[in-house]
Amino acid sequence: MATRQSTIDFLLDQLSDAGVVSARKMFGEYCLYHAGKPFGLVCDDQLYLKNTPTSRSLIEASGPVVEAPPYPGARPHLLISADLWDERSWLCTLVQATARDLPAPKPKVSKVPKATKGTK
Numbered sequence: 001m002a003t004r005q006s007t008i009d010f011l012l013d014q015l016s017d018a019g020v021v022s023a024r025k026m027f028g029e030y031c032l033y034h035a036g037k038p039f040g041l042v043c044d045d046q047l048y049l050k051n052t053p054t055s056r057s058l059i060e061a062s063g064p065v066v067e068a069p070p071y072p073g074a075r076p077h078l079l080i081s082a083d084l085w086d087e088r089s090w091l092c093t094l095v096q097a098t099a100r101d102l103p104a105p106k107p108k109v110s111k112v113p114k115a116t117k118g119t120k
Contacts, residue, residue, distance in 0.1 A: 002028030002029065002044075003028065003029050003030055003042050003043060003044060003045050004045060007042060007045045008023050008030055008042060010085070011023075011032070011042065011047065011085065014085055014086075014088050014091055014092075015091060015092055015095055017088065017089070017092045018034065018091075018092035018093075018095045018096050019034060019035055019096065020034065020035045020036075021033065021034050021095065023042070029041060029042060029043040029044075029070075029071070030042040030043075032095075034095055034096065034098075034099035035099065036105055037099050037102055037104065037105055038050075038102075038105070039095060039098045039099045039102060040077070040095075040098070041070045041071075041077065043070040043071055045082075046070070046079060046082075047079070047080040047082075047085065048068070048070040048077035048078065048079055048080070049077060049078045049080060049094070049095070049098050050077060050078070050098060050102060051067065051076065051077060051078050052097070052098050052101035052102065053101065054097040054098065054100070054101050055078060055094055055097055055098040055101065056078065058090075058093065058094050058097060059078055059080070059094070062084065062087075062090065063084075065078065066078070066079040066081070067079065080094070
């Protein structure tokens with residue numbers, strides 16, 4: 001089952017106070033970005049965040065931590081239950097903390113072919 005657009009619209013609205021948050025559709029599911037940095041996935045209408053020490057401690061303060069892979073063969077991510085999505089300020093804080101803990105994205109390499117010597 002693919003994630004519904006309404007789920008993404010709701011999450012992006014909830015995260016509007018977290019800074020620049022965007023979503024990119026990938027194979028019927030979505031990758032979430034904070035200022036260009038991937039921090040989570042939405043698969044089958046469920047929110048998964050990358051596991052960082054800060055995000056884990058914030059979730060532990062709100063209840064039990066649930067880890068699950070967002071798709072078969074994936075590393076376990078932190079599964080954020082839908083009942084916590086309504087906690088707008090908490091969710092924004094969680095996303096900001098998760099993104100802060102993650103390394104900056106690697107710069108994209110230009111695929112411009114190099115000129116060869118001796119060609120006119």
